[in-house]
Structure formats: C-alpha cells, structure tokens
Amino acid sequence: xxxxxxxxxxxxxxxxxxxxxxxxxxxxxxxxxxxxxxxxxxxxxxxxxxxxxxxxxxxxxxxxxxxxxxxxxxxxxxxxxxxxxxxxxxxxxxxxxxxxxxxxxxxxxxxxx
Amino acid sequence: xxxxxxxxxxxxxxxxxxxxxxxxxxxxxxxxxxxxxxxxxxxxxxxxxxxxxxxxxxxxxxxxxxxxxxxxxxxxxxxxxxxxxxxxxxxxxxxxxxxxxxxxxxxxxxxxxx
Numbered sequence: 001x002x003x004x005x006x007x008x009x010x011x012x013x014x015x016x017x018x019x020x021x022x023x024x025x026x027x028x029x030x031x032x033x034x035x036x037x038x039x040x041x042x043x044x045x046x047x048x049x050x051x052x053x054x055x056x057x058x059x060x061x062x063x064x065x066x067x068x069x070x071x072x073x074x075x076x077x078x079x080x081x082x083x084x085x086x087x088x089x090x091x092x093x094x095x096x097x098x099x100x101x102x103x104x105x106x107x108x109x110x111x112x113x
Numbered sequence: 114x115x116x117x118x119x120x121x122x123x124x125x126x127x128x129x130x131x132x133x134x135x136x137x138x139x140x141x142x143x144x145x146x147x148x149x150x151x152x153x154x155x156x157x158x159x160x161x162x163x164x165x166x167x168x169x170x171x172x173x174x175x176x177x178x179x180x181x182x183x184x185x186x187x188x189x190x191x192x193x194x195x196x197x198x199x200x201x202x203x204x205x206x207x208x209x210x211x212x213x214x215x216x217x218x219x220x221x222x223x224x225x226x227x
Binding site: 004040041042043045048055056090092097098099100101102103104105106107 | 145147149154155156157158159162202204206208209212213214215217218219220222
C-alpha cells in the first residue's frame, strides 16, 4: 500500500466555520507533512511531524492547527479562515531519514467564502 | 537557504518529440535531486531522482542529468506521449541532515500535442 488518502476532496467553508482536513497513510512512514499549493505554484511547506511530534511550523497563522493523533493519521483543523486561504492542501509522508522522497495524497481543495 | 530556479515555465511539444526541463540550485551542499510530476487534480508524484555521486540516471523514456560543478540538473523525456502532459517540479535537498526539507522549483507545465 503506497497511498496517502486525504478527505474531503473538496471543502467549501465560510469565514466563521470550523472544519478539519484528514490524512491517512499505512506505509509505516513516521514523517508527515502539510503543504499548501496555490494555482500554478509549487507546494509550500506548512507543518512537519516527525514521530508524531511537531518538528517544523513554517510560521503558519494560528487559524491553521495541525494534529497527529497517531503514526498513521494527520489532521489539519481550520478556523476563522480568510478567502486568501483558498488553495489545494496536500498531505505527504516519508521515511524520517528520506525527507526528499515524499508520497503525496491527492489533496483537499479548499474554498473559503 | 537553498534556492531552485526552473525553466521553462511552460513547454509545448509535438507527440513523439523530446522535452527538456532545466533547474539550477544555489546550495553546493545539496545532494539529492528528485523530480515530481503533478497531473491535473492530483498530488505530485516522484518519478525519478538523482544523487550527487551520479551524473546521469535513466528510467525508460525519462532521464536526469546532474552537473555538480555548474549546479544544474535536467529532466529529459524522449518520445513524448499525451499522458506526459502535466506540471513537473524539480527539487533539491541536503539529504541526511535532520530537519532538512525539499526546496521546489517553480514548475514547468508540459503540454504534449497529439
């Protein structure tokens, strides 16, 4: 199983809503990532979890709150987002020692109204 | 930190022709260079990579070359097919150092015309 599964595929939310994005992998990877991708741009790193602990936060606003409940799951909690936060949110995983070899999910397309 | 430049930003070729995408990097300590392909509506997928101790690597119709002295690397696709149409990202990293993350190039949109 070499898949990273993300749900939901599409999400529309208002600026006052609270929602969550979910990611799951069963490859035994102990590094998991959240990336944000705007149209026609490369993925932009947001957060990295290593052994279920947050190791990198790329100065992401607090309206984005990551969570890693166990070694297979990664969540991104969303609250009070802005329209400019509309983007494709990608989850990825890798072996801890191979942070260049990422396995990406198909992403969650977020629209903030 | 690392900076990766990628050219061209768009590339249109006729089916069967070759396509070449070029990247330059700034950090001479970078030692691992993957290429990712992102099809429409999907996440990026690693398609080929090269490490700094190798000058060239080939996998069927795709090949990568690395020039460490000039700090540039390239992706070559031969006999292009419509299914090669996608956005391609090069990347660089100093692999092996804890906490190091990939730096992506800006991407190349490849269009293969039937």
